[in-house]
């Protein structure tokens with residue numbers, strides 16, 4: 001949708017809402033639908049080619065309005081997470097379908113998804129230990145539980161352990177900044193020998209510093225063997241898995257208990273929209289269930305409805321699946337894949353520019369839309385370069401530390417980035433680097 005169409009559609013939408021408010025008394029107060037009504041009204045998969053905006057708006061009246069906010073809000077979410085799960089070729093066990101044990105939910109952020117998974121894992125671990133040894137108190141077990149994540153994991157993972165009041169240990173990574181099975185295994189052996197109880201591992205697919213991918217196909221079986229919950233945080237990179245050429249990076253997801261990524265980061269869906277799937281929904285429901293009288297409803301024991309309030313920390317929730325429905329249909333799977341491929345192509349374009357300049361080096365494999373690079377030389381030199389770049393306010397780069405080196409990061413994520421922006425950015429960077437190196441020589 002270009003700016004002209006967006007203006008037109010936006011104005012139409014204001015009329016649509018005003019009409020709704022003006023005629024609200026003609027609408028029924030209570031929806032006249034049965035639980036599960038929505039799934040049969042829409043296709044089982046996202047379209048490959050785009051649908052027209054008119055058709056989507058017609059479907060809002062046909063599919064959503066009869067189910068008003070409830071149950072339409074819940075049911076569209078379950079079906080959209082199935083659509084998205086199929087786009088990623090997630091194993092069937094993560095999908096809700098009509099009688100699956102898994103399913104998806106929209107959380108606000110990856111931080112929340114990690115926290116929810118850690119709390120569910122904690123609850124499951126305490127129950128498991130108590131079933132083997134009923135005399136052990138919860139406090140005693142809690143003090144022995146250990147969670148693990150990569151030393152390259154996002155700070156939100158460490159924060160989840162802090163909020164969940166459990167110990168967390170950082171697992172070292174290989175020369176490509178990824179965790180391998182043997183590295184986790186070594187620490188687990190030591191910790192078990194010391195009487196600790198490993199219960200949770202958060203793998204990262206697409207780390208924040210360098211977009212590294214933990215080896216989940218080795219780590220998964222190890223976690224399963226050790227009765228540890230494996231959560232996968234693919235906050236940024238997850239969107240890339242809709243392209244078959246990147247899907248192998250997700251191999252091993254079948255061993256995970258939960259998986260999460262942020263369509264709001266790289267899939268053109270507005271903030272906030274963090275998609276989370278669990279293999280056994282009873283695991284998270286079991287950790288958070290509370291049933292006061294004012295939240296009871298007649299369908300709750302029927303097994304036909306999903307109560308997302310048990311899958312998350314807040315009670316109330318917004319109708320966030322509508323924006324997924326719109327984006328999936330406006331772009332079609334092919335349109336979304338084209339978006340990812342274009343951005344990866346731009347990252348590769350930038351990578352070749354860096355590689356062609358002997359003064360610079362690439363610091364980590366360029367797999368998706370992130371390029372880690374630096375001037376060959378000291379950290380101080382690179383810090384000065386970044387200072388110059390920031391001061392000139394033409395482009396925005398966020399640095400990271402890799403193996404003790406200060407590294408610059410070029411991240412491509414805007415829908416409107418084109419090749420000419422990449423060329424301009426590189427010209428700008430090399431001009432400032434030239435000035436900097438001259439200053440250093442004098």
Ligand code: PLP
Nearest residue numbers: 109110111154156207208233235
């Ligand atoms: N995990 C990874 C790997 C990230 O790169 C980020 C970055 O923002 C996060 C988690 C945090 O995401 P959120 O803001 O959705 O909590």
